[in-house]
Amino acid sequence: xxxxxxxxxxxxxxxxxxxxxxxxxxxxxxxxxxxxxxxxxxxxxxxxxxxxxxxxxxxxxxxxxxxxxxxxxxxxxxxxxxxxxxxxxxxxxxxxxxxxxxxxxxxxxxxxxxxxxxxxxxxxxxxxxxxxxxxxxxxxxxxxxxxxxxxxxxxxxxxxxxxxxxxxxxxxxxxxxxxxxxxxxxxxxxxxxxxxxxxxxxxxxxxxxxxxxxxxxxxxxxxxxxxxxxxxxxxxxxxxxxxxxxx
Numbered sequence: 001x002x003x004x005x006x007x008x009x010x011x012x013x014x015x016x017x018x019x020x021x022x023x024x025x026x027x028x029x030x031x032x033x034x035x036x037x038x039x040x041x042x043x044x045x046x047x048x049x050x051x052x053x054x055x056x057x058x059x060x061x062x063x064x065x066x067x068x069x070x071x072x073x074x075x076x077x078x079x080x081x082x083x084x085x086x087x088x089x090x091x092x093x094x095x096x097x098x099x100x101x102x103x104x105x106x107x108x109x110x111x112x113x114x115x116x117x118x119x120x121x122x123x124x125x126x127x128x129x130x131x132x133x134x135x136x137x138x139x140x141x142x143x144x145x146x147x148x149x150x151x152x153x154x155x156x157x158x159x160x161x162x163x164x165x166x167x168x169x170x171x172x173x174x175x176x177x178x179x180x181x182x183x184x185x186x187x188x189x190x191x192x193x194x195x196x197x198x199x200x201x202x203x204x205x206x207x208x209x210x211x212x213x214x215x216x217x218x219x220x221x222x223x224x225x226x227x228x229x230x231x232x233x234x235x236x237x238x239x240x241x242x243x244x245x246x247x
Contacts, residue, residue: 003028004051005029007035010059026115038059038066042067045074055068068080075165076201081098084102099117100218159171159173161205163232184198199232199234205223210224
């Protein structure tokens with residue numbers, strides 16, 4: 001059974017120790033790193049690539065939500081769990097698609113329920129190959145992807161999803177992947193809106209290749225596709241849009 005790596009971003013020693021004990025006692029998790037500042041969190045995250053981050057909203061006058069934005073841009077599937085005494089930031093946190101929001105003082109069973117949900121939803125894959133620049137070919141519905149010493153034409157209908165990952169944009173087909181520095185919005189503008197949807201701030205999905213949509217986070221769903229093990233996130237708002245479109 002795989003073990004999820006957890007990073008704790010908390011400047012109170014007592015709170016950090018409590019979370020550590022709950023998480024380690026639960027099983028299926030290991031504490032990969034502990035941070036007392038947001039700048040340290042960004043550095044450690046880039047090095048450790050944890051699947052789960054427990055983050056306080058306020059540390060030494062800094063904003064944990066802004067820190068979480070940076071982390072989720074590096075890896076959008078990271079499960080960010082805000083653990084804070086500030087309940088008033090909950091709406092802003094869920095705009096970021098936080099996995100959960102725990103208010104201090106913690107209820108141990110509440111934390112365990114969150115950990116249980118994480119264990120059932122665990123799954124993450126790495127980028128397989130890299131390219132650099134993307135632009136639209138004039139004419140048929142194709143994208144031209146340029147690498148350092150190569151040029152690839154990608155039929156838009158073959159695209160399964162487009163994802164922000166590790167500060168880059170990745171175009172996935174069933175058999176290939178291409179990394180580009182282009183912004184997700186730039187690629188979205190080149191795709192057919194009847195076939196493709198910006199399902200989440202970090203994902204564009206091909207609706208014709210969707211296999212299943214099921215609950216993921218509190219207000220987020222997980223999309224799986226035909227002919228590939230890749231998956232994507234979709235917000236509740238976009239989920240409702242799809243449901244109405246196909247009803």
